[in-house]
Amino acid sequence: MKKLLYFLLLFLIFNCKDKTPKEHTFYYWKTNLALNNEEKTALQNAKVPLLYTRFFDVDIVAGKFQPVGVITKDASFQTDKKIVPVVFIKNEAFLHINKEEIKFLAESIHNLIQKKSAELQLNTNNELQIDCDWTAGTKDDYFKFLETLKQISGKQITCTLRLHQVKDKKATGIPPVQKVYLMCYATSSPLENSTKNSILDVPTLKNYLSDLDDYPLRMDIALPIYSWGIVTNFENKHKLINALTIQDLKNNTNFIKISENTFKLKQDGFYFGMYLSKDFTIKIESVAQNDLDETLAFIDDKISEYNIIYYQLDRRFLKNYQF
Structure with a gap:
């Protein structure tokens, strides 16, 4: 009996996953940097010492790269977190781009980040994050851009990772960065006719991430805490x-x-x-706490060490979740 209990104890020790809560912080995705009391409290309670902050988007306007929605700052934006600048680039920017344009884009992004950081007196860290839904057709030029941005900025370059880029990693490639941020949301298009929750449908996510443990880069996990309306x-x-x-x-x-x-x-x-117009309908989609819990339980079985970045820091959604 003692031997049986001994072997049972060993089995439990070596087969039970560590279920301690992961540390977390937030994305900040508003154009004007401002924090109310609820947001300040949530950010202060987050133990990861970073705030991932969208600086601007990059679009193609009249055939030229153009920054869109460049950030401004309100006096209420006060935090001891270090700011990680995040730039969203449309995938179309990397269609038919040449070597000189790649260098110009990297230089322009770096210079504008430097300018806004100084102008708004933001305490940035040594990381720049690029958010782009690259595809098999744009991967080579996008990856060259990431390498060029690293050379020009001297910063650690990281990037977001979407679900299909995990499932189809042979086609979409592995980005030349040390770390990625897996976006565990947008499991389908909200503009399709579907009964599934387009923000987060857990069975769909599990299908996309069935081979997550084979992905060769270190990653943190981005989880959704937002809602939207589908008209x-x-x-x-x-x-x-x-x-x-x-x-x-x-x-x-x-x-x-x-x-x-x-x-x-x-x-x-x-x-x-x-x-x-009258009789139009609006369907509200949001994410339940139990769906977030199930997602994290699934990821815990795939990878062991990661932080969580909740998207996004907004008092309208904070009250609905446990952090």
Whole structure:
């Protein structure tokens, strides 16, 4: 009996995963840097000493690279976290790009980050993160851009990693960085006709990440804590309203609740920055805490060491989750 108990104890020791909570911080994705009391408290309680902050997007305008939505700062934005600048680049920017344009893009991004960091007096660390949904057709030029940005900036360059880039890593390639940030959301398009939650459908995520333990780079995990509204018109076409909540619709008497998370509009008008017609519907998608828990349990079985970056730091969503 003693031997049996001894072997049972050894089995439990070597087969039980470490379930201690992972450390976390947040993405900050608003154009104007500002923090209210709830956001300051959540950020102060986060033990990772970094805040991943979107500085600007890069788009192609009239055939030229153009920064879009460059950040500004409010006096309320005060934190002891070091800022990690994040730049989103549309994948289209790397279609038909040449060597000189790659260098120009890397120099322009580095210079604008340096300028905004000094102008806004931001305490940045030695990391620059690039967010781009690269594909098999753009990987070579995108990877060359990452290498060029590292040479020009002298910084540690990291990048985001989407689900399909894990599943199809042979086609999309492995980026030339030391670390990636796996985006565990956007499991499908919100503009498709589907009954699945397009922000996070856990079975879909598990399918994409079945071979996650084979991915050769160190990674942290980005998890969604946001919601949005999917507008459907008479032709069954869809538009997206970011950061819309069920409470926003409940607070507006021009919307009638027709199901658990879907509302119908009672009259034409401008709502949430968009003109909508009577009888249009809006479906609110959000992420339940148990879906986040199930996602983390699945990832724990694949990789052992990682931090969590919640997307995004916004008081409207903080109250709905446990950190």
